[in-house]
Amino acid sequence: MADPRDSADELAGTEQPFVAHLMELRDRILYALGGVGVCMVLLAIWPGPSGLIDLIAVPIRAHMPPDVKLIAVGVFTPFFVPLKVLMMAGLLLALPWVIYQIWAFVAPGLYSHEKRFALPLIIIGSLLAYLGIAFVQFFVLDKMFAFIQGFTPASVNATPDIASYVEAILSLYLAFGLAFQVPVVVMLLVRFEMVSIEKLKSFRGYFIVVAFIIAAVVTPPDVISQLALAIPMCLLYELGIIGARWFARGKPSAEADETASATDGPSSS
Template structure:
C-alpha cells in the first residue's frame, strides 16, 4: 500500500506542475492579447495589405458573414498575441521538462528557444514580404476577364494563417535536424544520406500547404531544402568542435 502511495505522489506532483505551467502559458497569451487587441484593426490592415495592393481600383475584400468584420481582426490579434508570447510559452515547456534533463542538455535549451522563435518569425516574414506579393500578383494577373477579384475576409485570414504556419514550421527544419543529431537519433552520415528523401518530402509538403501553383510550391520547398542543409552544416561544425 505504501509503495502505491509513493508511486502516486510523484505522478500527482507532475500533474500539478503541468497544470501550473499550462496556466502560466495561457496567462501569458491572455496578457499579450489584452495589450494587442486595441490595435486589432491596424493589425488586420497590415495583414491584408499584400492582397489589397494588387486588387483593381475601387475593389475591396468582402464579408459574407455578419460577424466577420468584428471577429476577423480579433483573430488576427489573437495570432499576434500567440506569437508575442511564444518565448514565454517555450520557457514554460522548458521549465516543466528541465528537472528530467542532464546538465549538458540544459545548456542547449536557451539556444534552442532563441533559435526556434527567431526562425519561426523569420519564416513568417519571408512569407509576408516575399511570397505573398509574388503569389497575389500572380493570382490577380490570372483572374479571367469579367471576373471581380473580391475575397471574403474570413477565408483570406484562414488562407494566410495556413501559409504563415507552413512557412514558420518550415524554417524550424535546422532546429529539428540539430536536435535529432544531438539526441543520437540521426547521425551525420544518416542525415547526409537522407537528402534525396528530404527533397521529395519538401515538394510533397509544399504541394499540401500551398495553393496549386508551381511558384508558391517552389518558394516553400526550396527554403526547406536549403534549411536542411544549414542543419547539416551546424551538425558538422558541432562534431568537429
C-alpha cells in the same frame, strides 16, 4: 580518483509526486495563457484588431483596384475574424514566453549537458518560426497574389472574402513556421544519435523530393508558393547539417570523460 559526482545520478532526489507534476503543469499553462492574454490586450490597444487586419491585408490589397475592398460574407464575420487575428497575433508575440514556460516545466528533468544544448535550440526554433512568418508576409504573399491576379480575366472583379483570406494566410504562417524548423529537427536527430551526418548527406536527394511533395500539399496550387516553401526547406536542411556538427561536437568528449572516470575508479582503490 573518480569524481563523486560521476558515481551518482545528478537527478537523484529531484523526483516529485505525480500530483506535484500536475500542479506545476497547471501553473505553467496558466502563466503561458496569461502572457498571451497580456499580449492580446496590448495589441487590442495598439494597433487594434482593425490595424492588424489592415496589416495582413497589405499583400492582397496591393494587387486589387484601389476602390475594391475585402468583403465579409458571414453575419458575424466582422467580429470573429478580427478576434481570431488578434488571438493569433497575441500568441505569436508571446511565443518566447510560452516556449520559456515549456522549458521551465521540462528543465528539472534534464541533465546539465542536455540543458546546455536544449536552450539554444529553443531560441533558434523561435527565431526560425518568426523568420518563416515574416517570409510569408513580406515575400510569399506578394508574389503569390501577383501570380494569381495575373490569371484573373478583365471581366471579373476579384473581391475575396476576409474570412477565407485569413484562413489561407494563417495556414501559410503555420506551414512556413513549422517548415523552418528543419534545422532544429536535423540537429536533434544527430544529437540523439538517431541518424548520422553521413546518412543525412546521403539522404539529401531524397529530402529535396520530400520538400517539394510537402510544399505541393500544404501550399495553394500555385508554383510561386510551392517553390517559396520547398527551396528554403532544402537550404535549411543544409544549414541543419552544419549546425549538427557543432551540436554533436561536445558529446564525444562528455562520453570520454565518463569512460575515463569509470577507468580511474577501480585504479584508485
